[in-house]
Amino acid sequence: MTPPIPIAKSVAGLQSALEPLRRAGKRIGFVPTMGALHEGHLSLLQEAKRQSDFAVLSVFVNPEQFGPSEDYARYPRDLKADAALAAGAGADHLFAPSPETVYPNGFCTRVEVTGLSDRLCGARRPGHFRGVTTVVWKLLQIVDPDLVFFGAKDAQQVVLIRKMIHDLNGPWEVRSVATVREEDGLAKSSRNRYLAPPDRERAATIHRALRSAFQTIVHGERSAGTAEKIADAILKGMAVDVEHLSTVSLSDLEPLVELQGDVLLAVAARFGETRLIDNVCFRVAGDEVEEILP
Ligand code: AMP
Numbered sequence: 001m002t003p004p005i006p007i008a009k010s011v012a013g014l015q016s017a018l019e020p021l022r023r024a025g026k027r028i029g030f031v032p033t034m035g036a037l038h039e040g041h042l043s044l045l046q047e048a049k050r051q052s053d054f055a056v057l058s059v060f061v062n063p064e065q066f067g068p069s070e071d072y073a074r075y076p077r078d079l080k081a082d083a084a085l086a087a088g089a090g091a092d093h094l095f096a097p098s099p100e101t102v103y104p105n106g107f108c109t110r111v112e113v114t115g116l117s118d119r120l121c122g123a124r125r126p127g128h129f130r131g132v133t134t135v136v137w138k139l140l141q142i143v144d145p146d147l148v149f150f151g152a153k154d155a156q157q158v159v160l161i162r163k164m165i166h167d168l169n170g171p172w173e174v175r176s177v178a179t180v181r182e183e184d185g186l187a188k189s190s191r192n193r194y195l196a197p198p199d200r201e202r203a204a205t206i207h208r209a210l211r212s213a214f215q216t217i218v219h220g221e222r223s224a225g226t227a228e229k230i231a232d233a234i235l236k237g238m239a240v241d242v243e244h245l246s247t248v249s250l251s252d253l254e255p256l257v258e259l260q261g262d263v264l265l266a267v268a269a270r271f272g273e274t275r276l277i278d279n280v281c282f283r284v285a286g287d288e289v290e291e292i293l294p
Contacts, residue, residue, distance in 0.1 A: 002087045004087060005083060005086060005091055005092065005093060005094055006093050006094070007079070007094040007095075008094070008095050009096055009097060011097070011101065011142050014056070014143065015142070017093055018056070018143070018144075026052075026053040027051075027053045027146045027147070028053070028055075028056060028143070028145040028146050028147075029048030029049070029051055029052030029054070029145060029147045029148075029149060030048065030055075030056050030143045030145035030147065030148045030149065030172075031045050031057045031091075032060075032135075032139050032148070032150075033057060033059055034059070034060065034190065035060075035061060035076070035077060035082045035096075035190075036077070036078070036082070036190035037059075037081075037082045038180075038188045038189075038190065039188055040151055040180040040187070040188040041057075041085075042085065042086075042088075044151060044177050045089045045091055045149075046090065047149055047175065047177045049089075049090040051147055052146060052147055054092045054093070055090060055091050055092050055093075056091070056092065056143055056145065057086045057093075058095040058097075058139055058143070059079060059082050059095070059096045060095075060096065060097055061077060062102075062131055062135040063103075064127075064134055064135060065127075065132045066128075067125055067128065071191075071194075075190075076190060082094075095139075095142070095143065102135065102138060109134075110130055110134045111130070111133045111137040111168070112133060113129065113133055113163050116129075116163060116252070116253050117129035117130060117160060119156070119248070120246055120266055121244075121268055121277060122156070124243055129156070129160055132157060132160070132161075133164050136161055136164070137170075140165075140170060145172060146173065147174075148172050148173070149175050150174065150175070150177070151179060152176050152177060152178055152279075152293050153187045153189070153277065153278060153279070154277070155176075155250075155264050156253065156264075156266070158174065159251075159253060159264075159294060176293040176294050177293070181207065182204070184201075184207075185204050185207030185208060186200075186204045186206070187206075187207065187276070187277075187278045189276060194272075194273065194274040195272075195274055199271035199272060199274070202238050202239070202240060202271065203269075203271055205238040205240050206235070206240070206267050206269055206276060209231040209232075209234035209235045209267065210231060210265060210267060210278060210279065210280045212230055213227040213228070213231040213265060213280075214265065214280045217289055220287070221259070222284070223258065224255070224256045224257055224263075227247060228245055228247055232245055235269065240269050240271075241269060241271070242267065242269050243270055244266070244268050246264075246265070246266050247265050248263070249261060249262065249263065250262035250263060250264045250294060259284045260284050261283070261285075262282075262283050262292065263281065263283070264279055264280075265280050265281075265282075266278075
C-alpha cells in the first residue's frame with residue numbers, strides 16, 4: 001500500500017510545506033480538481049509528476065461555478081478515497097480547503113474572461129466560467145506552481161485559463177493533457193456515475209459522432225457545417241439531446257464556416273439531469289489535418 005500523503009486544509013499549511021521546496025529550486029506541478037478522482041484526473045497527476053519535481057493536487061468543490069439548479073449539493077465528495085488514489089498516482093501533497101477558506105466572509109472579488117466565457121458551455125451556464133476562473137486564479141496564487149495541468153476534455157476551460165493568465169500576467173505555464181476514456185470511448189467524468197444504464201450506453205455516441213466528423217475532415221471535408229451535420233445525424237440517430245454542437249476557432253472560440261487553422265469541435269449533451277461534454281481539437285493546414293491538444 002502507498003503511504004498516505006499530507007493533506008493541507010489551510011493556505012498557511014500548504015505554503016509552509018511548499019516554501020522549502022521552492023527554495024531548493026524544485027519545480028512544482030499543480031493539478032486543480034473537484035475530487036471524485038478517476039483515471040482522467042490521475043493522468044493529469046502522472047503528467048505533473050513527469051514534468052515537475054513535486055506534484056500538488058487540490059480537491060475543492062467550487063460553489064461559485066455551479067448554477068442554482070445544478071448539482072453542487074449532490075456532487076460526490078470522498079476525501080479519504082481521493083487521498084488514497086492521489087497518493088497511488090504519485091501526488092506529493094493534497095490541498096483540500098473548505099469553502100470558508102477559499103471564500104471567507106466578505107469575499108467580493110471575481111475574475112472574468114469576458115466574451116469567451118459566454119460562448120459554448122457558457123451560453124447555457126451563466127456565471128459558470130466566472131466561477132472557474134475566479135477559483136483557478138485564487139488557487140494559482142496560493143499554490144504558485146511552475147506548471148498547472150488541465151484536461152483537454154474541458155477545452156473551453158483551457159482556452160479561458162490560458163487567456164486569463166496571459167491577460168493578467170500570471171507567471172504559470174499551462175499544460176493540457178489528452179482525455180482519458182472508457183473502453184467505448186465515453187470521456188471519463190465524475191458525472192458518468194449519475195447515468196442510468198441505457199443513458200450510459202447512449203452516452204458513448206458523443207465520442208462516436210465526434211470521431212466520424214473528424215474522419216471526414218481528415219479525408220478532405222473543409223465545411224464546418226457539413227462536419228457538424230455528420231456528427232448531428234449520429235447523435236440524432238440515438239435520440240441524444242444535444243445542447244450544442246459547435247465548430248469554433250480554438251484561439252477565440254468564434255464559429256467557423258471553413259475549417260482552417262486550429263479548430264475545436266465541441267459537443268454538450270444532456271442525459272436526463274446529467275450534462276456531458278466532449279470535443280476534438282485539430283489543426284488544418286491545407287491538405288494536412290493533425291489532432292492537437294487545446
Ligand atoms: P474536475 O474535477 O471535473 O473539475 O476536473 C479536474 C481536471 O481534470 C480538469 O482539468 C479536467 O479537464 C480534468 N479531467 C476531467 N476528466 C478528464 C478526463 N476524462 N481525461 C483527462 N482529464 C480530465
